[in-house]
Amino acid sequence: MRRFLEKIFKDETDNVLIQLFRYGFVGGAAFVVDYGVLVLLTEVFGMHYLLSATISFILGLITNYLLSISWVFNNRTVGNRWAEFVVFAVIGVIGLGLNALIMYVCTDKLGVHYMISKIISTVIVFFWNFFARKFLLFKSNKTK
Numbered sequence: 001m002r003r004f005l006e007k008i009f010k011d012e013t014d015n016v017l018i019q020l021f022r023y024g025f026v027g028g029a030a031f032v033v034d035y036g037v038l039v040l041l042t043e044v045f046g047m048h049y050l051l052s053a054t055i056s057f058i059l060g061l062i063t064n065y066l067l068s069i070s071w072v073f074n075n076r077t078v079g080n081r082w083a084e085f086v087v088f089a090v091i092g093v094i095g096l097g098l099n100a101l102i103m104y105v106c107t108d109k110l111g112v113h114y115m116i117s118k119i120i121s122t123v124i125v126f127f128w129n130f131f132a133r134k135f136l137l138f139k140s141n142k143t144k
Helices: 002-009 016-044 049-072 081-109 114-136
Strands: none
Touching: 002 016, 016 049, 016 114, 049 081, 081 114
16 A cells, blocks of 8 residues: 555656646646635735735646645756746646637636536546646657
C-alpha cells in the first residue's frame, strides 16, 4: 500500500492517469487561490470585482503552473521558462474563453440552469487544460 501511495503522490511519472489525478488536486488548489483572492480583494479590501477577478485569475494561474511543473509534469518541450509560462497561460485563457462559451450556449441557448452549465463547463475545460498542457508543453519521452 505504501508503494502504491508513493507512486500516486510522490514518484515522478509519465503515466497519464496519475498525472490527471494529480492535476485534479492542482486545479483544486489553484481554484482556492483564485476564489480566495477574489473574495479577499473584493470583500475585505473593497476592490472592484473585475479587477479582483483579474488579479485572482493570474495568481491562480501561477499557482497552477508552479504546482504542475513541480508535481504533475516531469518533461518539458520548451526550454525557456518564460516562453513555457506564456504558452501555459494562453492555454488557460483559451480555457477561460471555452468556459464562457459553454456556459453561454448551455444557459442562454439550451435553457440549462447556469449552475449546471458551470459544472459541464468545468469538466470540459479541466480536460482541455490538462491535455493541451500535457501534449503541447510536457510531452513524455515516449510521445516525443
